[in-house]
Amino acid sequence: MADRLLRHEDLRLITGRGRFTADVDLPGQLHAAMVRSDRAHARILALDVEAAGKADGVVAILTAKDVQAAGFRPLPSGAPIKGVGGEPHRTAPMPVLAENVVRFVGQPIAMVIAQTALQARDAAELVAVDYDELPVAATVAAALAEGAVQLHDAAPGNLALTYEDGDAEAVARAFAGAAMTSTLRIRSQRLVGSPLELRACVAAHDAARNVTVVHTPTQGMLGMRSSLHAVTGWPTDSIEVVAQDVGGSFGIRGGTFSEQVLAMLASRRLGRPVKWVASRSELFVGEWHGRALTLQGSVALDAQGNILALRFEHETDLGAYSCYWGSLIGTRNLSVTMGGVYRVPALHMRSRLVYTNTVPVSAYRGAGRPDIAFIIERLIDHAAVEHGLDPVDLRSRNFVPVDAFPYRTANGTVYDCGDFDGVMQHALELANYRHFPERRREAAARGQLRGIGFACYLEASGGGAAPSDQVAGRFDADGRLTLYAMTGPSGQGHETSFARIVSDGLGLSLDRIGYRASDPASGLVGNGTGGSRSLLGAGSAFKKLVDSIVDKARPHAAAALGVEPATVGFAKGRFYRLSGGTPAGGISDIPDDDAAIALSELVRQLAPLDASGHPLDCTADSVSGVTFPNGCHVAEIEVDPATGATRIESYVAVDDLGNIVSPELVRGQVHGGVVQGAGQAFGEAALYDADSGQLLSGTFTDYTMPRAGLIRRIVTDSHPVPTALNALGAKGVGESGCSGSLPALGNAMADALRGSGLPAAATLDMPYTPPRVWQALNS
Amino acid sequence: MTSVTLNVNGHSHVLDVEDRTLLVDLLREQLGLTGTHVGCDTSQCGCCTIHVDGVAAKSCTMLALQADGTDIVTIEGLAPTDRLHPVQTAFSSCHGLQCGYCTPGMIMAVTDLLARHPDPTDEQIRDGLAGNLCRCTGYVNIEAAVRAAASAMRR
Numbered sequence: 001m002a003d004r005l006l007r008h009e010d011l012r013l014i015t016g017r018g019r020f021t022a023d024v025d026l027p028g029q030l031h032a033a034m035v036r037s038d039r040a041h042a043r044i045l046a047l048d049v050e051a052a053g054k055a056d057g058v059v060a061i062l063t064a065k066d067v068q069a070a071g072f073r074p075l076p077s078g079a080p081i082k083g084v085g086g087e088p089h090r091t092a093p094m095p096v097l098a099e100n101v102v103r104f105v106g107q108p109i110a111m112v113i114a115q116t117a118l119q120a121r122d123a124a125e126l127v128a129v130d131y132d133e134l135p136v137a138a139t140v141a142a143a144l145a146e147g148a149v150q151l152h153d154a155a156p157g158n159l160a161l162t163y164e165d166g167d168a169e170a171v172a173r174a175f176a177g178a179a180m181t182s183t184l185r186i187r188s189q190r191l192v193g194s195p196l197e198l199r200a201c202v203a204a205h206d207a208a209r210n211v212t213v214v215h216t217p218t219q220g221m222l223g224m225r226s227s228l229h230a231v232t233g234w235p236t237d238s239i240e241v242v243a244q245d246v247g248g249s250f251g252i253r254g255g256t257f258s259e260q261v262l263a264m265l266a267s268r269r270l271g272r273p274v275k276w277v278a279s280r281s282e283l284f285v286g287e288w289h290g291r292a293l294t295l296q297g298s299v300a301l302d303a304q305g306n307i308l309a310l311r312f313e314h315e316t317d318l319g320a321y322s323c324y325w326g327s328l329i330g331t332r333n334l335s336v337t338m339g340g341v342y343r344v345p346a347l348h349m350r351s352r353l354v355y356t357n358t359v360p361v362s363a364y365r366g367a368g369r370p371d372i373a374f375i376i377e378r379l380i381d382h383a384a385v386e387h388g389l390d391p392v393d394l395r396s397r398n399f400v401p402v403d404a405f406p407y408r409t410a411n412g413t414v415y416d417c418g419d420f421d422g423v424m425q426h427a428l429e430l431a432n433y434r435h436f437p438e439r440r441r442e443a444a445a446r447g448q449l450r451g452i453g454f455a456c457y458l459e460a461s462g463g464g465a466a467p468s469d470q471v472a473g474r475f476d477a478d479g480r481l482t483l484y485a486m487t488g489p490s491g492q493g494h495e496t497s498f499a500r501i502v503s504d505g506l507g508l509s510l511d512r513i514g515y516r517a518s519d520p521a522s523g524l525v526g527n528g529t530g531g532s533r534s535l536l537g538a539g540s541a542f543k544k545l546v547d548s549i550v551d552k553a554r555p556h557a558a559a560a561l562g563v564e565p566a567t568v569g570f571a572k573g574r575f576y577r578l579s580g581g582t583p584a585g586g587i588s589d590i591p592d593d594d595a596a597i598a599l600s601e602l603v604r605q606l607a608p609l610d611a612s613g614h615p616l617d618c619t620a621d622s623v624s625g626v627t628f629p630n631g632c633h634v635a636e637i638e639v640d641p642a643t644g645a646t647r648i649e650s651y652v653a654v655d656d657l658g659n660i661v662s663p664e665l666v667r668g669q670v671h672g673g674v675v676q677g678a679g680q681a682f683g684e685a686a687l688y689d690a691d692s693g694q695l696l697s698g699t700f701t702d703y704t705m706p707r708a709g710l711i712r713r714i715v716t717d718s719h720p721v722p723t724a725l726n727a728l729g730a731k732g733v734g735e736s737g738c739s740g741s742l743p744a745l746g747n748a749m750a751d752a753l754r755g756s757g758l759p760a761a762a763t764l765d766m767p768y769t770p771p772r773v774w775q776a777l778n779s
Numbered sequence: 780m781t782s783v784t785l786n787v788n789g790h791s792h793v794l795d796v797e798d799r800t801l802l803v804d805l806l807r808e809q810l811g812l813t814g815t816h817v818g819c820d821t822s823q824c825g826c827c828t829i830h831v832d833g834v835a836a837k838s839c840t841m842l843a844l845q846a847d848g849t850d851i852v853t854i855e856g857l858a859p860t861d862r863l864h865p866v867q868t869a870f871s872s873c874h875g876l877q878c879g880y881c882t883p884g885m886i887m888a889v890t891d892l893l894a895r896h897p898d899p900t901d902e903q904i905r906d907g908l909a910g911n912l913c914r915c916t917g918y919v920n921i922e923a924a925v926r927a928a929a930s931a932m933r934r
Contacts, residue, residue, distance in 0.1 A: 708909065
């Protein structure tokens with residue numbers, strides 16, 4: 001049965017035996033429900049919990065007073081990025097529960113704990129909040145306007161930071177001397193990431209051990225535990241984080257929210273487990289939003305079309321508080337690869353990070369990297385159109401050439417390798433780009449606006465904060481191998497990929513190898529999952545583990561074969577006697593009991609009879625540098641001018657992801673990223689009412705998630721340029737799909753709309769919904 | 780509290796429920812069948828899809844009381860424990876699942892689709908999947924799984 005299945009994870013998931021956090025029930029558990037602000041900006045004059053406290057089944061109600069009494073700190077506010085002139089980021093950390101002010105609809109105010117979930121919810125509705133409403137600044141423009149209400153004393157004018165990178169003077173000189181320039185300003189709209197699992201937690205304080213076990217979705221135990229410790233102050237080794245199956249995360253659930261630490265506090269106080277499960281509409285205002293940037297790019301070209309400089313001027317909406325990744329998205333994640341795949345002599349970027357009365361913004365698949373790819377590639381196309389240049393030639397002449405690697409960008413990023421022109425040609429060929437004009441004419445005869453767009457993206461992946469990725473392998477008495485690392489999978493297939501690396505390396509059967517992610521007892525240090533780095537990071541460490549296990553086994557093999565270890569070779573799962581060179585007949589011809597012994601046999605022979613560890617148990621670690629996955633995606637669409645509806649006719653993705661371990665899983669990641677980008681392009685938008693700061697798109701009814709058929713076919717191919725920066729030669733794939741699809745689809749739409757003869761239509765912002773497209777075509 | 784009688788995965792149950800108890804909550808909490816998931820509160824996502832009297836239904840959009848006297852099949856009851864349904868196998872072999880959260884609902888929706896259209900066109904497939912969201916796969920492999928399952932089941 002199991003051998004027809006693609007992944008080790010699949011059996012439990014397709015039979016409904018996965019264990020997601022909401023599936024966890026502990027004896028004696030209580031249930032929690034949150035009280036959240038329904039005002040965008042208000043002082044809390046009074047919080048009346050009396051009626052709620054008397055409601056059926058209610059056991060406790062936590063408010064800001066309890067949080068303060070417990071000595072909890074606010075939620076982590078992210079990297080302290082410095083701005084222009086070294087100015088510090090004017091952070092505004094979010095309190096676990098609102099104290100005197102609420103600053104966004106959805107901000108947590110109290111937690112009600114009761115015997116049942118319904119009782120907790122009923123009681124939460126009885127909590128009465130007396131608000132004194134304040135003016136609302138729900139958009140970046142409103143927040144930056146003269147006389148705008150100030151959200152935080154620490155941030156005058158609601159400006160958290162003005163960030164700058166690159167050389168403004170060099171760029172200014174380049175623009176002054178340029179033969180041609182172009183500028184484009186576009187929006188990467190605010191999104192609601194919406195992993196399908198409803199976020200939940202079950203916290204169980206064990207007084208006897210003085211340990212609190214927290215079941216909650218994560219992107220790796222260490223990151224989650226570190227955030228729980230940062231907020232609660234409870235010793236790290238008194239917190240155990242358990243996440244078995246995680247239903248998607250996309251950057252959102254790596255750190256704690258208010259609910260987990262409150263459940264921990266409640267459990268400790270009440271001596272019973274406390275369980276909280278969100279509702280979807282609650283998550284729309286109760287979980288970090290994504291993107292929310294306005295991007296402006298300008299390019300300076302010489303008369304031949306060589307890029308002299310790129311200049312960027314961005315605005316980043318942080319939402320009401322600084323949290324987790326917000327500060328990095330609008331700064332370094334945009335600037336690190338702001339030259340894209342091009343040789344650009346001068347680069348400069350300025351970005352303003354602004355507080356608004358909206359849900360705080362943090363990482364969502366790509367976290368700024370799709371956004372910078374979006375503006376670069378839309379800008380290049382825009383320049384080509386404005387100045388009558390061919391978009392393929394314009395890119396081709398400006399790519400970092402193959403012989404220029406390692407290439408140091410004008411702002412100090414070092415790209416280790418790539419073949420940008422080869423990737424583009426490969427993609428255009430697969431997409432039959434050359435014959436597009438005929439397809440456009442044929443579509444026009446049917447009254448349809450057909451457009452083609454491509455994008456050459458590049459992103460930085462794999463920058464992890466841990467000093468290295470440590471992994472371990474432990475054999476049990478039956479010879480089954482369990483692998484350990486600190487990743488936090490949420491669908492990427494780590495149990496399969498890591499087992500494959502080790503299975504291929506050791507010649508052990510796949511079904512004899514298991515993987516335990518983020519086991520608290522493992523004592524390992526390593527990066528969680530984020531920034532597309534688990535395969536190249538932990539995976540590389542597993543590759544080294546293979547070598548370590550072989551080295552440990554070699555003396556035993558030598559003893560079994562009756563020879564010196566130096567004369568023992570290893571290939572395809574077997575140790576064999578080297579007699580002055582490799583055996584003439586090839587390894588598979590050697591009978592097992594004569595001159596070779598299988599590693600699996602050694603494992604069996606060496607299994608201890610007692611409970612002590614297996615002699616071949618070992619650890620390994622790997623330090624993996626930042627890699628630069630890149631690719632060219634080509635999208636072809638048809639717009640029906642009568643309705644504004646778009647059909648995606650073709651989508652081609654050619655990616656340089658270095659060496660690939662699991663082609664099917666990589667393809668799955670590309671598909672997922674591409675369609676998340678398509679979702680942003682064609683429907684998703686978190687819309688706020690500017691006056692009240694109410695979230696208008698508050699459920700899936702109004703927030704247009706991608707559905708089957710949005711992209712009917714995705715042609716993928718690999719154009720690998722293996723990197724030397726990790727043992728696998730792999731580059732990160734998890735987020736790259738978005739970086740390709742946003743600009744490819746944006747360029748396709750601009751191309752289609754240009755066919756209408758209305759220049760303004762071609763700079764339409766996403767989402768390209770039928771009403772918006774129709775209006776652009778009919779204004 | 781009101782008494783409901785339902786047959787779930789071949790076993791008859793008599794349970795007391797509040798009037799407002801959703802069918803999905805009865806299945807998950809009172810019967811411990813946590814394979815059926817909740818992903819939204821507006822009937823959009825389809826994670827809660829089960830079969831009620833042979834037809835796919837969103838169990839979050841039914842009250843437990845409405846299921847009185849019905850035959851229910853959840854993901855756990857789709858195939859005997861030692862075998863997989865061709866739709867289940869196809870989802871895995873075509874890599875039509877990543878995190879697995881939407882998967883039980885998808886599988887239940889697809890088995891219903893294939894019962895109605897054993898040789899579905901692409902449009903019928905997309906129409907049949909319209910009530911199920913997936914955030915991870917981008918759907919292309921899910922459609923492939925539907926075709927593969929249809930083909931396997933026709934043999």
